[in-house]
Amino acid sequence: MELSDLQEIRRAKAEALRDRGIAPYPTRAERTHTTKAALELFTSEEEAGTLHDSHTGETITLAGRIVSFRHMGKTVFAHIRDGFGELQLYIRKDVVGEAAYTDILKLFDLGDFVQATGDLFRTKMGEISLRARSVTMLTKALNAPPEKWHGLQDVELRYRQRYADLLANAETRKVFATRSRIVSAIRHFLDDRGYLEVETPVLQPLYGGAAARPFTTHHNTLDQTFYLRIADELYLKRLLVGGFERVYEISKDFRNEGIDRNHSPEFTMLEFYQAYGDYEQMMEIVEQLISAVVKEVYGGSTFVYQGNEIDVTPPWSRKTLWDAIRERTGIDYTEHPDADDLLAAARKAGADIETGTVWPRIVDELLKQFVRPHLLQPIFLIDYPLELSPLAKRKPDDPTHVERFQPYIGGGEVGNAFTELNDPMDQLQRFIEQQKDREAGDEEAMPIDEDFVNALMYGMPPTGGVGIGIDRLVMLLTDQATLRDVILFPAMRRLPASSTEAGSGDDDQ
RNA sequence: GGGCCUCUAGCUCAACGGCAGAGCAACGGACUCUUAAUCCGCAGGUUCAGGGUUCGAAUCCCUGGGGGCCCA
Numbered sequence: 359m360e361l362s363d364l365q366e367i368r369r370a371k372a373e374a375l376r377d378r379g380i381a382p383y384p385t386r387a388e389r390t391h392t393t394k395a396a397l398e399l400f401t402s403e404e405e406a407g408t409l410h411d412s413h414t415g416e417t418i419t420l421a422g423r424i425v426s427f428r429h430m431g432k433t434v435f436a437h438i439r440d441g442f443g444e445l446q447l448y449i450r451k452d453v454v455g456e457a458a459y460t461d462i463l464k465l466f467d468l469g470d471f472v473q474a475t476g477d478l479f480r481t482k483m484g485e486i487s488l489r490a491r492s493v494t495m496l497t498k499a500l501n502a503p504p505e506k507w508h509g510l511q512d513v514e515l516r517y518r519q520r521y522a523d524l525l526a527n528a529e530t531r532k533v534f535a536t537r538s539r540i541v542s543a544i545r546h547f548l549d550d551r552g553y554l555e556v557e558t559p560v561l562q563p564l565y566g567g568a569a570a571r572p573f574t575t576h577h578n579t580l581d582q583t584f585y586l587r588i589a590d591e592l593y594l595k596r597l598l599v600g601g602f603e604r605v606y607e608i609s610k611d612f613r614n615e616g617i618d619r620n621h622s623p624e625f626t627m628l629e630f631y632q633a634y635g636d637y638e639q640m641m642e643i644v645e646q647l648i649s650a651v652v653k654e655v656y657g658g659s660t661f662v663y664q665g666n667e668i669d670v671t672p673p674w675s676r677k678t679l680w681d682a683i684r685e686r687t688g689i690d691y692t693e694h695p696d697a698d699d700l701l702a703a704a705r706k707a708g709a710d711i712e713t714g715t716v717w718p719r720i721v722d723e724l725l726k727q728f729v730r731p732h733l734l735q736p737i738f739l740i741d742y743p744l745e746l747s748p749l750a751k752r753k754p755d756d757p758t759h760v761e762r763f764q765p766y767i768g769g770g771e772v773g774n775a776f777t778e779l780n781d782p783m784d785q786l787q788r789f790i791e792q793q794k795d796r797e798a799g800d801e802e803a804m805p806i807d808e809d810f811v812n813a814l815m816y817g818m819p820p821t822g823g824v825g826i827g828i829d830r831l832v833m834l835l836t837d838q839a840t841l842r843d844v845i846l847f848p849a850m851r852r853l854p855a856s857s858t859e860a861g862s863g864d865d866d867q
Numbered sequence: 868g869g870g871c872c873u874c875u876a877g878c879u880c881a882a883c884g885g886c887a888g889a890g891c892a893a894c895g896g897a898c899u900c901u902u903a904a905u906c907c908g909c910a911g912g913u914u915c916a917g918g919g920u921u922c923g924a925a926u927c928c929c930u931g932g933g934g935g936c937c938c939a
Contacts, residue, residue: 363910363911364892365877367894368893426903428901428905429898430901430905431897433899433900435900452899467892483900483902485901502892502893503878504878504891504892506878506891506892506903507879508878510878510879511879512874512879513934513935514933514935515878517934518933522878616939618937619936850933851932853932853933854915
């Protein structure tokens with residue numbers, strides 16, 4: 359790996375430190391205070407009137423990255439940033455000593471991690487600062503940070519080198535900190551309600567639980583094909599057969615499909631299941647869950663997504679899929695049980711759908727093209743056609759539809775839920791129907807999972823289940839337009855060999 | 868998979884057929900309360916790659932690569 363001129367200059371500075379017996383990468387830091395704790399210390403002493411000659415009496419040590427550096431002759435002002443904030447260092451030649459001062463001037467750069475010891479005071483401009491008695495190197499950075507005012511703008515670099523994006527752009531740091539709070543709030547919500555967090559296989563001998571194409575891999579010792587899970591559903595339901603009443607899992611799922619602003623091949627899913635529940639109860643829980651999360655992030659029940667104010671106060675409105683499609687297109691899909699017939703009606707209404715599309719997918723397209731864009735405020739679309747939902751239980755009064763709902767917020771689908779199908783023979787029949795779709799060329803149709811049917815034969819209690827796409831929820835709550843902006847390291851095409859030193863050509867097949 | 872856009876110094880961006888430039892960062896210097904510090908000086912390029920058109924290409928055309936947006 360060849361160093362650029364700028365990197366070479368910094369490497370030489372690290373060497374210069376070493377030559378003088380100073381470690382450019384010392385093993386340990388001796389921080390006594392975070393920047394946040396230091397600011398609090400000063401403010402509380404100031405308020406209590408215990409400052410000595412307007413300085414704190416206590417000597418403290420801060421550690422952080424140099425993010426600004428202003429040299430004024432025999433004085434340097436610099437800001438360091440740690441994980442809690444920033445604080446200004448005031449470094450005087452007559453305080454730190456001539457040799458150390460020269461080191462700081464000549465050998466320290468923007469981006470380096472340093473440690474500074476001294477006491478706190480306010481500058482003439484009123485900024486709480488550390489009057490440094492010593493400043494020492496913690497980590498010599500060889501790469502200069504991106505431009506200080508504009509940050510890192512290049513989207514490709516922001517994704518490929520997220521570390522540079524994070525260190526340059528406060529907004530990016532904020533998005534991912536919020537993401538963490540969201541996930542944490544979800545766990546608290548479910549833990550408080552007696553849900554057990556579990557872990558089910560990522561590598562599955564048979565995939566299922568959703569309509570999608572899987573990633574396929576191979577276990578050498580077993581000499582067997584495994585699939586990366588596309589959903590957790592069938593394993594979590596097996597746990598209800600085993601007697602757990604409430605379980606949830608927050609996990610990475612993988613779907614081998616295109617990448618766009620709403621799809622990532624690797625994404626995070628929350629699924630939770632509740633024995634003796636049904637979709638009515640699950641709707642109430644979803645409303646409460648989302649409200650709790652919004653409250654955690656925004657402190658209230660409203661937020662703005664892409665310019666639209668959204669209010670998640672329960673109860674959310676509910677509308678059958680049948681009504682929603684009829685209202686927007688005038689099409690009553692129950693009057694068109696034949697795919698060709700429904701396709702003709704859909705096209706007449708202005709839908710753009712390929713010839714040969716199977717009936718359930720036509721209904722899905724009508725939903726996507728005509729209904730979804732209007733669903734800004736939270737709403738549950740309920741009662742989907744049986745053909746669209748092979749794992750959901752039929753409505754008692756209408757066996758052509760199932761008890762299923764999808765929550766929509768901000769024009770996007772954030773989840774999927776049903777009263778779970780627990781009749782093993784019905785489930786087997788649905789799998790068989792899926793198999794027919796598969797053979798007809800629908801690559802996303804589910805394979806038959808006989809072990810799952812066997813589990814249901816032991817009996818799964820009436821159950822309500824929900825899946826929520828965490829990434830899409832985070833998009834909404836951080837006002838991001840692209841899924842990639844809420845995923846730390848989004849999947850990218852590998853760069854041509856020279857820069858990545860890619861392993862032996864593994865891109866054939 | 869298709870259409871459109873994009874790739875220039877470490878970073879942020881100009882130059883759009885006629886000498887490849889600025890700001891930040893760097894490097895040398897002045898400055899002991901600065902806040903995108905200021906001031907003086909200096910250096911920095913395979914203009915994504917390859918080919919073509921042209922007296923002359925970062926610029927126009929073709930092929931390929933990376934990325935983005937829209938569509939499927």
